[in-house]
Amino acid sequence: MDAENTLFRVASVSKVFTAAAVLQLVEEGALDIEDDIRLYLPGIPFENPYDEPVTIADLLAHTTGFEVRDPKQTDIQFDFEKKVSIEAYVRENMPPVLREPGTSYLYGNFASLLQGLIVQNVSGMPFETYMEEHMFQPLGMDNSTFVFDEDLVPRMATGYTGPDTPMEPYTMLPTVMPHGGLLTTASDMSLFMNAFLEGTDETHDVLSEDVIEAMIPYRQRIHETIPDTTYGFEAPFQIPFAGSSDEVITKAGDLPGYSSYLWMVPEEDIGVFVTSTQSSTLRNQLYNKFMGTFLPEFTKPLSFEDYQPTKEELMAYEGLYNDLRMKSIVHEVTVNEDETLTFKSSLLGESLLIPAAPDLFMDEATGLLVAFNRQEGYVSYMKEPFINPLGYSEKGVEPKGFRDIAEDSRFTPYILKMQSIGIYDNDPDQFFQPEKPVTRGEYIERMLHASGVPESTNPVQFTDAKGHPAAGYIQAAYELGLITGTPEGEFHPDEPIEREEAATIVWRSVGQVLPAVNVDHIQLTGEVSPWAEQPVKAMISLGYYGPEVSEENGVYNYHSERALTRQEEAVQLYKLMTEPIFH
Numbered sequence: 001m002d003a004e005n006t007l008f009r010v011a012s013v014s015k016v017f018t019a020a021a022v023l024q025l026v027e028e029g030a031l032d033i034e035d036d037i038r039l040y041l042p043g044i045p046f047e048n049p050y051d052e053p054v055t056i057a058d059l060l061a062h063t064t065g066f067e068v069r070d071p072k073q074t075d076i077q078f079d080f081e082k083k084v085s086i087e088a089y090v091r092e093n094m095p096p097v098l099r100e101p102g103t104s105y106l107y108g109n110f111a112s113l114l115q116g117l118i119v120q121n122v123s124g125m126p127f128e129t130y131m132e133e134h135m136f137q138p139l140g141m142d143n144s145t146f147v148f149d150e151d152l153v154p155r156m157a158t159g160y161t162g163p164d165t166p167m168e169p170y171t172m173l174p175t176v177m178p179h180g181g182l183l184t185t186a187s188d189m190s191l192f193m194n195a196f197l198e199g200t201d202e203t204h205d206v207l208s209e210d211v212i213e214a215m216i217p218y219r220q221r222i223h224e225t226i227p228d229t230t231y232g233f234e235a236p237f238q239i240p241f242a243g244s245s246d247e248v249i250t251k252a253g254d255l256p257g258y259s260s261y262l263w264m265v266p267e268e269d270i271g272v273f274v275t276s277t278q279s280s281t282l283r284n285q286l287y288n289k290f291m292g293t294f295l296p297e298f299t300k301p302l303s304f305e306d307y308q309p310t311k312e313e314l315m316a317y318e319g320l321y322n323d324l325r326m327k328s329i330v331h332e333v334t335v336n337e338d339e340t341l342t343f344k345s346s347l348l349g350e351s352l353l354i355p356a357a358p359d360l361f362m363d364e365a366t367g368l369l370v371a372f373n374r375q376e377g378y379v380s381y382m383k384e385p386f387i388n389p390l391g392y393s394e395k396g397v398e399p400k401g402f403r404d405i406a407e408d409s410r411f412t413p414y415i416l417k418m419q420s421i422g423i424y425d426n427d428p429d430q431f432f433q434p435e436k437p438v439t440r441g442e443y444i445e446r447m448l449h450a451s452g453v454p455e456s457t458n459p460v461q462f463t464d465a466k467g468h469p470a471a472g473y474i475q476a477a478y479e480l481g482l483i484t485g486t487p488e489g490e491f492h493p494d495e496p497i498e499r500e501e502a503a504t505i506v507w508r509s510v511g512q513v514l515p516a517v518n519v520d521h522i523q524l525t526g527e528v529s530p531w532a533e534q535p536v537k538a539m540i541s542l543g544y545y546g547p548e549v550s551e552e553n554g555v556y557n558y559h560s561e562r563a564l565t566r567q568e569e570a571v572q573l574y575k576l577m578t579e580p581i582f583h
Contacts, residue, residue: 003186010260011253014182019232047096060231065099070111075173080150089174098282105228107390114180138206141188159257160278193271223371240367241301294409304356321393327452330577349580389456396420402432410547434567441470441493462491496563500532507535528560546571
């Protein structure tokens with residue numbers, strides 16, 4: 001490694017520079033931070049059902065309300081000759097607005113991509129040229145660029161997917177990425193940090209006091225003690241029992257083979273940049289150790305006055321919460337008899353949330369603060385910082401039920417919970433038909449939709465699924481290896497799916513993550529096809545079943561060859577989303 005010459009992909013740390021460029025143009029009066037972004041994106045339509053426009057400020061603070069549009073696997077390219085412009089990529093992938101702009105925080109790559117396109121449109125020059133002339137050259141960052149040409153490959157630090165597993169050099173789409181395409185050196189990053197923290201007459205012409213002062217304050221927070229984002233930076237990783245501080249601004253970046261972290265404490269004139277050529281927790285560990293050693297005041301445990309809400313007050317938090325970025329991640333909050341809250345997640349298991357202040361709790365398991373946000377007096381969002389510190393989870397709505405589900409049915413609570421998070425329509429005039437068999441097509445569509453997996457745009461492989469309403473999901477399941485079809489190349493999408501077939505599809509999905517689930521202790525009775533025995537045992541071991549499964553003396557009857565009903569599917573979906581996967 002050579003601090004002056006070795007180039008690193010710093011991924012989303014690029015967003016700091018893109019935001020600074022936007023604020024340069026604001027300072028010049030070329031755009032207004034409260035303007036509707038449509039003014040600067042001519043000819044690029046998008047749906048916004050709300051009266052509130054998406055503003056430049058929303059792009060900078062990641063409060064756009066856009067549907068998630070993260071880089072796709074197909075955006076990784078090994079052909080350096082393939083070029084896609086920023087505008088062309090935006091036109092093809094522009095997301096709709098799903099939540100009222102300004103009301104919720106969701107870190108979005110597309111927000112920063114649009115910032116880059118706006119810089120390009122307003123300045124009248126390509127984004128990469130603007131950055132070269134208005135940022136890199138004036139700051140002396142002679143080894144920084146948003147253009148990854150093949151002749152730069154020899155200077156690149158090699159990225160790794162694992163120990164001793166180097167990655168082939170790759171490019172991304174669009175070819176110039178305002179949200180993640182910066183190539184830079186350690187030395188150049190030090191020039192930027194010095195200009196930001198101290199500055200000179202020369203650097204103030206680039207990063208003026210007004211621009212810097214606009215980038216430092218936190219503009220969005222879920223709770224007064226939990227900051228979310230500034231214009232260009234985000235809140236630091238929470239330190240257990242100490243939370244995160246408004247006085248620290250940070251930016252993390254990740255791309256395959258690379259991880260970076262930039263943090264600064266402006267009041268102390270301290271800046272640190274760390275980058276590595278493999279995804280790891282190194283940066284988290286270094287941040288915690290650095291702060292504990294040199295700035296221990298930021299790592300002291302927080303103290304709160306004794307606060308004990310009533311059970312009625314706690315009921316406001318109870319419900320399911322869907323992660324805004326990763327739809328498959330669902331958290332459940334329930335009120336206990338002893339006036340405490342239990343937090344449950346498939347990835348984290350169960351833990352107690354200890355009240356710290358109104359709308360603020362300490363997770364007993366992680367020592368991290370969990371905060372809730374209210375819209376018009378009602379709890380609407382939660383920020384859980386362990387799995388996703390860069391966005392909120394949205395609380396499900398009050399389920400209205402269906403005309404044909406019985407209050408005393410053991411399946412009803414699961415049906416209502418899935419209704420609350422939009423898996424089923426929240427229309428009390430509809431019939432649910434709880435005992436109706438689920439077809440193969442319906443099952444695939446609902447499972448993938450609930451998991452946040454989009455429909456495939458490729459031609460469907462199965463001859464009898466072409467033109468089917470669920471064709472895109474069926475093809476996506478095929479591409480993911482969840483289904484294979486018949487030897488004749490058919491899927492029979494309108495036939496009922498047997499319970500053991502559904503179990504096999506689930507096992508193919510979670511088995512990629514949990515290949516070592518112990519099923520030796522599971523004993524079965526009843527008819528089970530030999531090919532389904534392992535998946536059925538895994539479903540029982542993981543708890544992915546409902547009251548339809550009988551058990552006597554440790555022997556389970558999964559009713560494997562019977563058709564899966566809608567009420568049984570509701571239980572399975574709920575368990576998949578919330579049951580802890582590590583036992």
